[in-house]
Amino acid sequence: MTKMTIPLGPQHPALKEPVNFSLVLEGEQITGSTVNLGYNHRGIEKAAESRTYLQDIYLLERVCGICSHSHTTCYLTCVEEIAKAEVPERAKAIRTIVAELERIHSHLLWLGIAGYEMGFETLFMYSWRDREQVLDCLELVSGNRVHYAMNTIGGVRRDITPEQKTEILRRVSILEERTKYYIKLGTEEATVLARTQNVGLLPHDVAMNLGTIGPTGRASGIKCDVRKHEPYLLYGKLDFKEITHDTNDVFGRLVVRVLELVESYKIIRQVLNYLPDGPIAVKVPAKIGPGEATNRYEAPRGEDIHYVKANGTDKPERVKVRAPTMANYVAVPYMLNSGYLADAPMTIAAIDPCMSCTDRAMVYDTKKNKVRIYGWDDLRKLGIEHYKKRGVDFSKL
Amino acid sequence: MTIDSTLPALTYILVFPGFTFLAVYGFFLQWFDRKLSAVMQNRVGPPWYQALADFIKLLAKEVIVPEVCDTVMFKVLPYFAMAAVMTSVFMLPVWTDALYAFQGDLIVVIYLLTIPTVTFFLAGWSSTSPYATIGAMRVLTQLFAYEVPLMLALIGPAILAGTWNISEIAGFFTNNKLYMLAQIPGLIIALLALQGKLERVPFDIPHAKNEIVGGQFTEYSGRLLAFFYLAIDMEMVVGVALVNAVFLGGTLGTAGLLGMAVFLAKTMAIVFLLTLVKVAMGRVRIDQMVRGCWQILAPLCLAQILFDIFLKFKLG
Amino acid sequence: MSEFEKEEKLKAQLEDKFGGAISDMIIQRKDRVWFEIKAEQLVELMNFMKTGMGFNRVSTITGVDEGEKLGAFYHLTDENGIVTVRAKTPRTDPHLPTITGVFPGAEPYERELADMFGIKIDGLKPGRRYPLPDDFPTDQYPLRKDWKVGDAYPEEKTSPATEAK
Numbered sequence: 001m002t003k004m005t006i007p008l009g010p011q012h013p014a015l016k017e018p019v020n021f022s023l024v025l026e027g028e029q030i031t032g033s034t035v036n037l038g039y040n041h042r043g044i045e046k047a048a049e050s051r052t053y054l055q056d057i058y059l060l061e062r063v064c065g066i067c068s069h070s071h072t073t074c075y076l077t078c079v080e081e082i083a084k085a086e087v088p089e090r091a092k093a094i095r096t097i098v099a100e101l102e103r104i105h106s107h108l109l110w111l112g113i114a115g116y117e118m119g120f121e122t123l124f125m126y127s128w129r130d131r132e133q134v135l136d137c138l139e140l141v142s143g144n145r146v147h148y149a150m151n152t153i154g155g156v157r158r159d160i161t162p163e164q165k166t167e168i169l170r171r172v173s174i175l176e177e178r179t180k181y182y183i184k185l186g187t188e189e190a191t192v193l194a195r196t197q198n199v200g201l202l203p204h205d206v207a208m209n210l211g212t213i214g215p216t217g218r219a220s221g222i223k224c225d226v227r228k229h230e231p232y233l234l235y236g237k238l239d240f241k242e243i244t245h246d247t248n249d250v251f252g253r254l255v256v257r258v259l260e261l262v263e264s265y266k267i268i269r270q271v272l273n274y275l276p277d278g279p280i281a282v283k284v285p286a287k288i289g290p291g292e293a294t295n296r297y298e299a300p301r302g303e304d305i306h307y308v309k310a311n312g313t314d315k316p317e318r319v320k321v322r323a324p325t326m327a328n329y330v331a332v333p334y335m336l337n338s339g340y341l342a343d344a345p346m347t348i349a350a351i352d353p354c355m356s357c358t359d360r361a362m363v364y365d366t367k368k369n370k371v372r373i374y375g376w377d378d379l380r381k382l383g384i385e386h387y388k389k390r391g392v393d394f395s396k397l
Numbered sequence: 398m399t400i401d402s403t404l405p406a407l408t409y410i411l412v413f414p415g416f417t418f419l420a421v422y423g424f425f426l427q428w429f430d431r432k433l434s435a436v437m438q439n440r441v442g443p444p445w446y447q448a449l450a451d452f453i454k455l456l457a458k459e460v461i462v463p464e465v466c467d468t469v470m471f472k473v474l475p476y477f478a479m480a481a482v483m484t485s486v487f488m489l490p491v492w493t494d495a496l497y498a499f500q501g502d503l504i505v506v507i508y509l510l511t512i513p514t515v516t517f518f519l520a521g522w523s524s525t526s527p528y529a530t531i532g533a534m535r536v537l538t539q540l541f542a543y544e545v546p547l548m549l550a551l552i553g554p555a556i557l558a559g560t561w562n563i564s565e566i567a568g569f570f571t572n573n574k575l576y577m578l579a580q581i582p583g584l585i586i587a588l589l590a591l592q593g594k595l596e597r598v599p600f601d602i603p604h605a606k607n608e609i610v611g612g613q614f615t616e617y618s619g620r621l622l623a624f625f626y627l628a629i630d631m632e633m634v635v636g637v638a639l640v641n642a643v644f645l646g647g648t649l650g651t652a653g654l655l656g657m658a659v660f661l662a663k664t665m666a667i668v669f670l671l672t673l674v675k676v677a678m679g680r681v682r683i684d685q686m687v688r689g690c691w692q693i694l695a696p697l698c699l700a701q702i703l704f705d706i707f708l709k710f711k712l713g
Numbered sequence: 714m715s716e717f718e719k720e721e722k723l724k725a726q727l728e729d730k731f732g733g734a735i736s737d738m739i740i741q742r743k744d745r746v747w748f749e750i751k752a753e754q755l756v757e758l759m760n761f762m763k764t765g766m767g768f769n770r771v772s773t774i775t776g777v778d779e780g781e782k783l784g785a786f787y788h789l790t791d792e793n794g795i796v797t798v799r800a801k802t803p804r805t806d807p808h809l810p811t812i813t814g815v816f817p818g819a820e821p822y823e824r825e826l827a828d829m830f831g832i833k834i835d836g837l838k839p840g841r842r843y844p845l846p847d848d849f850p851t852d853q854y855p856l857r858k859d860w861k862v863g864d865a866y867p868e869e870k871t872s873p874a875t876e877a878k
Contacts (some may be wrong), residue, residue: 004527004530004531006527006528006531006609007527011609011862013606013610023729025531027534028531028535028683028684034841035680036841037821037843037844038844038845038846041844041845041846043855043862045856046855046856046862065766094445099591114678116607116678117597117607118600118680119435119598119601119605119607119679119680120678120679120680121438121676122434122437122438122597122676122677125438125440126438128437129439167862186625189678189679191599191678191680191681194681194682194685195679195682208769209817209818210817210818211769211770211771211772211816211818212818213770215559223792224792227791228794229792230744230794232791254402259644284860292747293741293745294745294775294788294797296772296790296795296796296797303771303772304461305788305790305795306772307775307788307797309777316776317496317777318775318778319772320775320776321771322773322788322813322822324401324775326822327770327772327773327818329821330820330821331818331819340684341531341608341609342602342605342608342680342682342684343682344608345436345607345608348829361837
């Protein structure tokens with residue numbers, strides 16, 4: 001049979017991420033694959049050098065929409081280490097809560113995507129519906145659904161009130177109930193098993209060699225949970241398990257993620273019940289350094305590592321961001337090879353790719369010098385007028 | 398039934414049970430299926446006119462024909478698919494007995510229903526783009542997988558009734574309602590195979606959007622795509638009507654408006670079952686489907702046929 | 714210094730093995746060690762770190778513009794800590810050997826180093842450039858300090874409105 005090369009991305013219904021895979025096919029079987037990255041470069045590292053430490057928090061929050069808290073927390077642990085600032089215990093607790101809520105939100109999102117990629121749309125609809133619960137929690141705590149903006153240098157910006165605490169606990173119980181259902185579904189439903197077992201195999205030694213991290217690595221039996229091995233925030237004091245699995249396939253990655261949800265619920269309960277009194281932030285001078293620090297953080301997708309170099313001014317000399325997807329992408333061609341085309345989306349989705357995290361170091365160019373700012377109402381008005389001109393009137397809605 | 402003049406014939410072809418009826422009921426079933434799955438998935442779902450609106454919108458769009466493809470074939474295929482489906486409806490009992498019932502019409506209907514699938518293959522193949530080509534190959538592979546269990550499943554009732562005439566099979570089950578219970582395994586297999594024929598989850602492999610975008614229809618657009626979708630909707634009506642006639646006794650001896658009502662109620666119930674299958678499962682892989690059809694469904698069908706033969710002898 | 718027992722041991726072993734090639738060894742805190750290695754011995758050191766010391770992953774490589782020299786900081790990680798290996802190369806003719814032979818996962822980081830800082834990676838297998846677009850000028854390295862926004866595409870010279878004053 002003749003070989004055929006089909007492109008997967010950068011625009012493709014299966015991949016919401018701007019990345020390109022070239023798959024060489026023999027019939028249905030993949031015999032070779034290459035990854036092309038770099039479609040989403042925004043120059044964040046360069047931009048970070050020209051902004052103050054405080055401004056960089058908001059910049060780095062926008063590295064990724066899903067692990068926004070991960071990136072800022074990782075960056076701030078570096079900055080605070082250089083500035084020798086002692087973050088209050090309560091602030092650490094709140095950071096931990098938001099971090100775990102974020103993990104729940106990310107894993108539920110992944111579960112939905114996994115369902116979608118295997119053509120199981122009901123799973124997608126269900127898990128995204130339940131994800132609203134955790135998004136509501138995040139909105140309750142931070143006022144935002146995606147970019148929480150909770151972190152500031154030396155602590156957090158918002159406190160958690162007792163009412164919020166009870167509300168979060170209530171929603172976590174609902175989610176726990178639903179997660180039990182997903183565990184049952186994921187490990188028993190025939191089509192899910194057929195599409196995940198022995199798919200995208202990544203043996204332990206190969207994963208080790210390629211430096212795979214996060215749930216992908218843990219499904220290959222690598223103990224790589226930073227929360228456990230190099231505790232930051234409050235994780236050293238908490239009781240939770242590091243989930244690993246030994247099937248090395250997509251099924252293992254599914255199980256790891258779903259079981260991690262259960263651990264996250266446990267962590268949130270513990271931290272909420274512990275929540276020490278005290279201030280939520282300390283004051284840190286604007287000029288920091290000189291010095292340098294590098295820290296790790298277990299983002300939902302795996303180990304996130306930041307390097308910050310300070311030079312004594314209010315702007316960093318260098319900020320380096322390495323998002324987890326970057327480390328896992330190297331393993332994808334291995335997982336794809338000799339698999340089926342039908343499994344390609346599933347395999348790629350199983351590492352939970354996040355391209356905006358990964359491609360972030362280039363300079364953007366704004367074509368126009370003028371910047372026009374639209375508010376929400378302006379945008380709405382613009383949209384209505386746009387359609388009115390075309391004969392559709394939405395203003396009554 | 399014979400045709401005395403052209404007028405009734407044209408009415409049959411264009412209005413009932415031909416084009417208009419098939420299109421309207423096809424649109425309705427498509428909406429019914431979408432609304433049901435939406436409700437099952439905790440969504441709101443589309444309004445009742447959505448299917449028609451989609452069709453009209455597609456009609457208004459530009460038709461783009463790829464330069465490298467076989468232009469004539471590319472343009473003709475959707476109508477060909479639709480014509481084959483429309484032809485087969487005349488042999489099915491819709492509100493009363495079928496318009497043109499004859500010995501062997503079961504085979505003819507099965508044959509006619511294979512034509513749309515072949516046009517899907519040709520559509521993908523003549524598009525020559527990678528996604529469409531892979532989709533086309535999947536259509537053909539899938540055809541070989543589900544066609545055997547589907548045929549074997551339909552043969553069971555025919556053997557039991559001792560006729561190859563769909564209307565007579567329906568009549569047989571109307572008179573011997575208890576025998577319907579003996580056909581339940583065959584019915585389940587036929588429904589699963591029908592799901593494969595209609596290319597719905599878990600067998601929507603040829604146009605699995607996550608893998609090969611639009612599959613065999615990737616290069617199709619505008620009017621041509623609209624008619625392909627219409628053909629699929631019509632195929633759903635015909636497929637469901639066929640299962641209804643062969644396994645469930647068709648209109649159960651009723652005729653006229655009552656027969657119509659019975660027909661609609663029973664076909665909607667079958668669509669409900671199909672939707673349930675669609676919602677409760679994920680998509681399987683093509684190799685898993687072929688293996689499942691040949692190793693599980695086909696032997697089960699053979700067992701059903703043996704059982705039917707045994708029953709037939711006992712009947713006398 | 715019993716507080717940093719593990720780190721002291723690592724330091725002793727490395728100095729024993731590589732002697733003069735290693736300089737500026739700092740134990741910053743628990744689980745954080747920084748030192749500099751001569752570029753010629755980089756691959757050998759990486760090999761030793763992986764096989765002898767159990768650092769099974771290079772988490773990332775940070776490029777740093779230090780004026781006269783360009784630095785590449787290899788952040789090696791094991792389960793518990795990060796060891797940062799600095800390698801430096803002159804700005805006028807920047808060259809570093811590839812470490813993909815030891816850590817295959819380091820390939821994208823090395824490409825980034827080549828694209829962003831213009832450090833030539835000897836031995837890196839040819840491939841599509843990352844992360845810059847294909848039409849980006851090959852003699853410009855955006856993360857060097859002397860590079861300004863607008864250098865690459867002069868006709869679109871502009872400064873982001875949100876830049877700090």
